[in-house]
Each structure stands twice: as structure tokens, then as C-alpha cells.
Amino acid sequence: MDIVIYIVIAVVALAAGAGIALAVTRKNAKSAANSILEKAKLEAEVLKNNEVIKGKEQGLQIKSEAEKQANARLAKVQASEAKQKQREIQLNQQQGELQRKKNENEEQKRALENQNALLDDRRKEIDKMEKSVRDTLEHVSGLSAEEAKKKLIESLKDEAKTAAASYINDIMDDAKLTANKEAKKIVVETIQRVATETAIENAVTVFHIDNDDIKGRIIGREGRNIRALEAATGVEVIVDDTPEAIVLSGFDPVRREIARLALHQLVADGRIHPARIEEVVAKVKKQVEDEIIETGKRTAIDMGIHGLHPELIRLIGKMKYRSSYGQNLLQHSRETANLCAIMASELGLNPKKARRAGLLHDIGKVPDDEPELPHAILGMKLAEKYKEKPDICNAIGAHHDEQEATSMYAPIVQVCDAISGARPGARREVVEAYIKRLNDLEHLALSYPGVIKTYAIQAGRELRVIVGADKISDAETEKLSNEIAQKIQDEMTYPGQVRITVIRETRAVSFAK
Structure with a gap:
């Protein structure tokens, strides 16, 4: 029983302690909350004051900016008013000057009218004097004016006869x-x-078409197709009233052949536009290069010449598209080679070597570049480069007496070259000089930096120079044109005048993948 009493007393005591503790805790919490509230009020007041200060500062700054803008506008207005006043002064001065000139013109007009009046008076006086003198002469001579005129004409006729x-x-x-x-x-x-x-005939190729409707498609909208074809091939395309024909003009027969084949493929295909033209021309160039190599191989086989370097075979094929004084270079070389073989056989020498030297003697006329060397010396150097025998090289280099002959094949080649070229109708010197002049024109312009391609067209009366857009600016193209014209004028001899056209074209190419 005592234990129960103690337990109850203990529970009551704990409850009383808990109530006292709760009361104390509530009082402390209320005090802390009041403190936090006071502190928040102080901080809010400080933030408010700071924002008010910032607002005033921004207002002052905006006011300052507005004043600056107003001052600037005022300065502009004042400057504009000053200019307007200056213009008014100038206009007044000009008006005064015009009025002065007008007065001067009126004075001059009055002076001219007075002079005209004086001239009329003097003319009347002269007419009166002339009539008086005529009457006096008629009275003295006893002849009228008409009779005197007839007698004078008769005497003049006799003297003239x-x-x-x-x-x-x-x-x-x-x-x-x-x-x-x-x-x-x-x-x-x-x-x-x-x-x-004859030179003109050797500088053109006629491309035949089925009907004249194709000419419009070849020209293209505003001439873009024909310009693209000329730029890609370096050949002038002449579309005129000639029925069922288009003329391809250019001194280089390789370019004319490329243009002819490309035009044939374009007409057959029917799709004619600048991109297609460039694609076909590139393809035809490859075909012509293959044809050149095939021609060289076929010529070497026909002549019974073996062991030639592939590059020499290619140069022999290029001879098909070149002429020497109007004579086809490949036919001339074949003819010279056959003559050399016959002559060598008669002299007891090796006809195969003689034929080889005769076929290669003019390869210096068809190099890929154009060094300033005689074609005989250049041909000898090419033969040496591609491992031809020394006596063959010497025969090539000595066939125009520009190299001392050290073998019997050299005079044989020289004589047979002269025989082939000197036969009646074989050569026309005018054509060779014409082609050399056009080659010199192209290479002269190609020597300038930034020049990519050069084409001599219109029988040498125009030189088209294509430059790289990344190397030369638009402003520099006119300067380049003037420099080329001056250099041609100083260094070359040519009939008439040469027009230099510099073309700068910018292209942007992207690929969709």
C-alpha cells in the first residue's frame, strides 16, 4: 500500500514538474520570437533605405544621360543650322555669279547685233561698189559679163587640154x-x-548540226552556255547565220578537237548547261589524251620502232594535232623517218636507227611546257631524258646545225627533213608564224602571278586571261589587264590591235553527304 502511495506521489510530482517546464519554455519562445521580429524590422528598414538610395542614384544617372543626349542633339541641330546658313550663302553667291554672267551675255548679244548691223551695211556698200566696177569694166571692154565668162572658159579649156x-x-x-x-x-x-x-582555214573547225534550232540551245540563256564552253575549252564558238553549221575558231588544234567532240556529245545528249558543259569537256580532254597515246603507239608500231619511252610515245601522238609551217607534224615526221631509212640503207647504215631519229627529230615542237630553246635542242634534251642512244640524240639536236654533228645519222636527218619540207605545197610559212605569235601571246600572259589560264582567240585579236579569285581582287584585274597590254606592246610585233580581257570568277562548292 505504501508503495502505491509513493508511486502516486511520484507521478503527481512529475506532472507538476512537466507543467512548470512547459510554462517556462513558452515564455522563452515568446521572448525569442519578439527578438527575431525586431531584428527583421531593422533589416527591412535598412534594405528599404538602400533601395531608396539606389533609386535616387539611378534617377540621377538617367537624368545625366538625358542631358547628354539633349546636348548632343542640340549640337547637331546647331551644326545643321550652320551648314544650312553656309549653303544659303553659297547659293546667294552662285545666284549673283549667274546674274553677272547673264548680264555679260546680254551685253555680248547686243554687241553682236550691232556688229551684224554694221556688216550688213558694209555688204550693201560692197555690192554697190562691185556693180559699179562691173559696169565700168563692161563699158571699157565693150563685152558683157556673160560674154567675158565664155571667153575665159574657152581659154581655160585649151590650157587644161x-x-x-x-x-x-x-x-x-x-x-x-x-x-x-x-x-x-x-x-x-x-x-x-x-x-x-589559208591561215584562217587552218585555225577553224566547222561543226555541222542537223537544224538551226540547236543553235539557240548551244547559246543558252543570255549566252551562258556558249560562254561556259569558251571558258572551258579556250576556243571561240561562232554562231552566225551560216546554215546548219557552227564555227570553232582557235589556233590550237587540240583545243578545237576537244571543243568539237564536247559539242558533239552535248548535242547528242540534249542536256546543255554550264555544269554539264564543264563535265563533258573534262571527260573529252581525258578521251583526247587517251587518243594521243593510242596514236603514238600505233605510229611506233607502223614504223617498226620499239622500246620507246611512254612519254616519247605520247609526244609522237601529240604531233597529230600540230603543224609545222602548215604541214601536219606527224605526217612530216613519218615521211622524214621513211626517207631516213631509205637513205641509210643506200649508205650501208642501220635503217632502224635512221627511222627512229627521223620520227623523233621534231618532238621539241610539242613539249608540255614552252622553254626558250630551239626545238632541235629541246628535242635532243627530251631524248636524252628518256634514255635514247647518243647518236639518236645527236641526230635530233643537229638537224638544224644548232649542235655539232657527231654521227652519220645527223646529216641524214637534216637532208631528209629538208626534202620533206621543201617539196611543192608541203609548207606554208605564214601559218607557222601565226601559230607561234599566238603561243607567245598566251605564254606572256601566263607569266604573271595569279593567272590560271590564257586563251588567244579571234585570230589573235583578243587574249582572254582567267585569274584565281583567291589570288587577285577585282580592283587588281584592271591593273593586270593594263600591264599585259603594255608588255605585249613593248615586246611583240603584231598586226592591228590585241584586246586583253581579264576574267575573275568566284565559285563556292559544297558536297551533300
């Missing part, structure tokens, strides 16, 4: 003395005209 007969006799005597000279001059001029026509 006598002078004309004397002049005709002098002309006849002079003609007899200079007849031979004049006849030679007429013959020479006739030959020159014929040679010019």
Missing part, C-alpha cells in the same frame, strides 16, 4: 619605168591575201 596631155605622157613614161616593180608588188600582195585565207 594641153596640161592633161603632158601629164598623161609623163604618167605613161613613169609607168614604163616602174612597171616591173609594181607587178612584183601586186604579186606579193596577192600571195599575202591567199596566205591569210
Whole structure:
């Protein structure tokens, strides 16, 4: 029982302690909350004051900026007013000057009118004096003016007949003395005209078409197709009123052949536009290069020549598209080779070596580059480079006496070259000089930095120079054109004038993958 009483007392005591503790805790919490609230109020007041200060500062800054802008606008307005006043002053001055000139013109006009009046008066006086003098002369001579005029004309006719007969006799005597000279001059001029026509025939290729409707497609919208074809091949494409024909003009027969084949493929395919033109021209160039190699191989087989270096075979094939003084270079070389073999057999020498030397003697005329060397020396160096025997190399280099002959094959090649070129109708010197001049034109322009391609067209009357857009600016193209023109004028001899056209084209290429 006592234990129960103790337990109850203990429980009561614990409950009383818990109540006292709870009361104390509530009082302390209320005090802490009041403290936190006071502190928050103070901080809020400080933040408020700071924001008010910042707002005032921003307002002052905005006001300062507005004042600056207003001052700047005021300065602009004042400057504009000053300019306007200056313009008004200038206009007033110009107006005054115009008024002064107008007054001067009026004074000059009045002076001219007075002078005209004086001239009219003097003219009337002169007419009166002339009539008086005529009347006096008629009275003294006893002849009227018409009668005197007739007599004067008769006397002048007689004098003119006598002078004309004397002049005709002098002309006849002079003609007899200079007849031979004049006849030679007429013959020479006739030959020159014929040679010019021949040169033109050797510089053009006629491309035949089925109907004239194709010409419009070849020209393209605003001429873009024909320009793309000319730029890609370096050949001038002439589309005129000639029925069912297009003329390809260019001194380089390889370029003309590429243009002809490309045009044939484009017309057959039907798709003609700049991108397709470039694609077909690139493809045809590869075909022509393969044809050149095939021609070289076939020529070597036909001539019974073996063991030639592939590069020499390619150079032999290029001869098909070159001419020497109007004579096809490959035919000339084959003819020379056969003559060399016959002559060597007659002299007891090796005909195969002679034929080899004869076939290769003009390879210096078809190099890939154009060094400043005679073609005989250049051909000898090419033969040495591609491991031809020394006597063959010497025969090539000595066939124009530019190298000392050290073998019997050299004079044989020289003589047979002369025989092939000297036969009647074999060569036309005008054509060779014409082609050399156009080659010199192209290589002269190609020597300038930034130049990618050069094409001599229109029989050498125009030189088109294509430059890289990344190397030369638009402003520099005009300077380059002037420099090339000046250099051509200083260093070359040519008939008429040469037009230099510099083309700068920018292309952007991307690939969708």
C-alpha cells in the first residue's frame, strides 16, 4: 500500500514538474520570437533605405544621360543650322555669279547685233561698189559679163587640154619605168591575201548540226552556255547565220578537237548547261589524251620502232594535232623517218636507227611546257631524258646545225627533213608564224602571278586571261589587264590591235553527304 502511495506521489510530482517546464519554455519562445521580429524590422528598414538610395542614384544617372543626349542633339541641330546658313550663302553667291554672267551675255548679244548691223551695211556698200566696177569694166571692154565668162572658159579649156596631155605622157613614161616593180608588188600582195585565207582555214573547225534550232540551245540563256564552253575549252564558238553549221575558231588544234567532240556529245545528249558543259569537256580532254597515246603507239608500231619511252610515245601522238609551217607534224615526221631509212640503207647504215631519229627529230615542237630553246635542242634534251642512244640524240639536236654533228645519222636527218619540207605545197610559212605569235601571246600572259589560264582567240585579236579569285581582287584585274597590254606592246610585233580581257570568277562548292 505504501508503495502505491509513493508511486502516486511520484507521478503527481512529475506532472507538476512537466507543467512548470512547459510554462517556462513558452515564455522563452515568446521572448525569442519578439527578438527575431525586431531584428527583421531593422533589416527591412535598412534594405528599404538602400533601395531608396539606389533609386535616387539611378534617377540621377538617367537624368545625366538625358542631358547628354539633349546636348548632343542640340549640337547637331546647331551644326545643321550652320551648314544650312553656309549653303544659303553659297547659293546667294552662285545666284549673283549667274546674274553677272547673264548680264555679260546680254551685253555680248547686243554687241553682236550691232556688229551684224554694221556688216550688213558694209555688204550693201560692197555690192554697190562691185556693180559699179562691173559696169565700168563692161563699158571699157565693150563685152558683157556673160560674154567675158565664155571667153575665159574657152581659154581655160585649151590650157587644161594641153596640161592633161603632158601629164598623161609623163604618167605613161613613169609607168614604163616602174612597171616591173609594181607587178612584183601586186604579186606579193596577192600571195599575202591567199596566205591569210589559208591561215584562217587552218585555225577553224566547222561543226555541222542537223537544224538551226540547236543553235539557240548551244547559246543558252543570255549566252551562258556558249560562254561556259569558251571558258572551258579556250576556243571561240561562232554562231552566225551560216546554215546548219557552227564555227570553232582557235589556233590550237587540240583545243578545237576537244571543243568539237564536247559539242558533239552535248548535242547528242540534249542536256546543255554550264555544269554539264564543264563535265563533258573534262571527260573529252581525258578521251583526247587517251587518243594521243593510242596514236603514238600505233605510229611506233607502223614504223617498226620499239622500246620507246611512254612519254616519247605520247609526244609522237601529240604531233597529230600540230603543224609545222602548215604541214601536219606527224605526217612530216613519218615521211622524214621513211626517207631516213631509205637513205641509210643506200649508205650501208642501220635503217632502224635512221627511222627512229627521223620520227623523233621534231618532238621539241610539242613539249608540255614552252622553254626558250630551239626545238632541235629541246628535242635532243627530251631524248636524252628518256634514255635514247647518243647518236639518236645527236641526230635530233643537229638537224638544224644548232649542235655539232657527231654521227652519220645527223646529216641524214637534216637532208631528209629538208626534202620533206621543201617539196611543192608541203609548207606554208605564214601559218607557222601565226601559230607561234599566238603561243607567245598566251605564254606572256601566263607569266604573271595569279593567272590560271590564257586563251588567244579571234585570230589573235583578243587574249582572254582567267585569274584565281583567291589570288587577285577585282580592283587588281584592271591593273593586270593594263600591264599585259603594255608588255605585249613593248615586246611583240603584231598586226592591228590585241584586246586583253581579264576574267575573275568566284565559285563556292559544297558536297551533300
